[in-house]
Amino acid sequence: MKAGKLIQWSVGVAVACLAWNAQAAESQAAGVQVEQCWVRAMPASVPSAGYFTLRNNGDKPVTLSEVATPAFGMAMMHRSESNGSMAKMEMVSSVPVPAHGSVSFAPSGYHVMLEEPAKPLKIGATLPLTLSFADGSSVSANCAIKSPATLGQPAQ
Ligand SMILES: [Cu+2]
Numbered sequence: 001m002k003a004g005k006l007i008q009w010s011v012g013v014a015v016a017c018l019a020w021n022a023q024a025a026e027s028q029a030a031g032v033q034v035e036q037c038w039v040r041a042m043p044a045s046v047p048s049a050g051y052f053t054l055r056n057n058g059d060k061p062v063t064l065s066e067v068a069t070p071a072f073g074m075a076m077m078h079r080s081e082s083n084g085s086m087a088k089m090e091m092v093s094s095v096p097v098p099a100h101g102s103v104s105f106a107p108s109g110y111h112v113m114l115e116e117p118a119k120p121l122k123i124g125a126t127l128p129l130t131l132s133f134a135d136g137s138s139v140s141a142n143c144a145i146k147s148p149a150t151l152g153q154p155a156q
Helices: 002-023
Strands: 032-040 048-056 062-068 072-083 086-091 095-097 100-106 108-117 125-134 138-146
Touching: 048 062, 048 095, 048 125, 048 138, 062 072, 086 100, 095 100, 100 108
Parallel strands: 032 138
Antiparallel strands: 032 048, 048 100, 048 108, 062 095, 062 125, 072 086, 072 108, 125 138
């Protein structure tokens, strides 16, 4: 059975990954820092967006795999790309951050798309954002809620 073999193979890979993770002395979250996190607050009818710089001070690359916040029903990692006059967005399931490097979530690049606010967003307040990594570790940040007019620094 083809399906049976595929499942066996998947389990094998999962076990191998767990074993590999167990060898890591430090969790991925231990070496990372979330800087300048902010959220562009939009009316509830359209998505808001979250931005930050993720710095990896560790000697190994880390992989950001999920972003979540209790302030929204849905948080997704997206990447905007423009080719000429067309701008499009695609969903990303993981974002690698090189050792001793950083990745910026910024307007016109990576961003966190936030939908279904739990309650109206207050400009000037903060909301918590939790970033999870491929090894299951996570780090939290407080993000400043800013007005829709805030432009921020575009992605490099
Ligand atoms: Cu988006």
